[in-house]
Amino acid sequence: MTEIVPARRRGELEGFSWETGEGRLKLGTRTSPLAMAQARMVAGMVSRLARVDVEIVGIMTTGDKHQGDLSELGGKGAYLREIDRALLTRGVDFAVHCLKDVPGDVPLPDGLIFPAYLERDDTGDVMLFPMGSGHESMADLPYGARVGTSAVRRRAQLGRIRPDLRVEYLRGNVNSRLGRLDAGNEFDAIVLARASLDRLDLARPHEVLDMIPAVGAGVLAVQCRESDRHIAELLRLLDHEPTRTCVRAERTMLHGLQGHCNSPIAGRARFERDGQLSLEGMVFTRDGSQFVRSHDWAAPREAAALGAYIAGDLLRKGGRDLIDGIPH
Structure with missing residues (x-):
């Protein structure tokens, strides 16, 4: 799965030059609709900064293929390994990740860096209900209602707010989760990141929950090889220092x-x-x-x-x- 984001007119980098020897950069990303939307956003930023086409390369990761508990694969690092490998073998030139999916207890592979953290988006969690259900808030849910999420952090905080809820495991991309919710026979509600709805331009009723977010929530991290000095310098122009x-x-x-x-x-x-x-x-x-x-x-x-x-x-x-x- 690849997409090309063509170079646009020079923006704030008039006169900027870099020396990759090619006229196109390859951006690696997961293949979910959300990941591809995020990659298109980052590719557009890069193409506006320098006169270079950006090819988006979709990479199916082990975490995306596996529908069970991520702990069976060693944790969230399952979303990164194939993309890290593509960077290290020069299959792609840079990559974009949701920072909350980057493990905090595992060092980056030697030679890879994060030159840019984009300005943080909304960090809130939201609860969504099946279309036509008539529910508009958690307070509307009956005793023992079924709520879907894969995040242990969300499960724990929902347990503090409504210990009667049956919090059940739900993984998959945003669109598939919403499809299972609207089918109406599995869940009475699901919990998602508000930023994911915004990035996919999905407008539907939801309740913003009073919960502490995951570490790195709402932050897109841009990764490249440390040895590619010119690419790293270009990407650093995307960095938002307060977010960093x-x-x-x-x-x-x-x-x-x-x-x-x-x-x-x-x-x-x-x-x-x-x-x-x-x-x-x-x-x-x-x-x-x-x-x-x-x-x-x-x-x-x-x-x-x-x-x-x-x-x-x-x-x-x-x-x-x-x-x-x-x-x-």
Whole structure:
């Protein structure tokens, strides 16, 4: 599956030059409709920055092929391995990932870097209901209603809000999840990322949930080979420094917690009105009945130290026992 995003007129990079020896860059991505939509957006940005066509190369990953629990494949890294391999073997020149799918406890393959984190989109989770069901909010759902999600973080937080709900495993791309929801015989509601609806331009009624997002939620990360200096320099022009600062705090926290793919961990960094960086982190049991929480502030230049502090505080409050108590 490939698409070509043609070069457009020069934008802010008038006179920019790079030396790949070819007139086209190859952008690797997963093949889901959401991933392809995100790739087209990034390809358009790159084509506007430099006079270069971008070929979008769809790569079917192990995580996309497997419909069971991701823990059976070793976690979210199953969404990256084939794309990493394509980068390392020069099958593609750069790649785009949802940062929340990039494991925090596994180092990047040698030679690969993230020169750009795009400006963060909405991090909210939303609940959707079958078309024509008449339900408009979680409060409308009957006792024991069936809610679909694959995220252990969402399962835990739903358990805190409505412990009566039957939260059932649901994977697949956004369109297939909505199709199963509207079929009406499996789920009374499902939970998705609000950003995924926006990126697919899907407008349908939903309820915004009061939940802490996944680490890296709403962030698209652009990856390339470190040795391709000119491509890395081009991609760095897409980087959004405030988002990078938030990512540094959140992922430092995630790394410090040393969780696994079944660990319900949530984290959200953001800038406050006074310019301080805020980081809130939580660790839950699988059903949400127990949790620990930490929240603190620091100067943006201390993002990594803030992440390390929040991780340490969560562990001191019992986070290690909660993480270790959940099977891998």
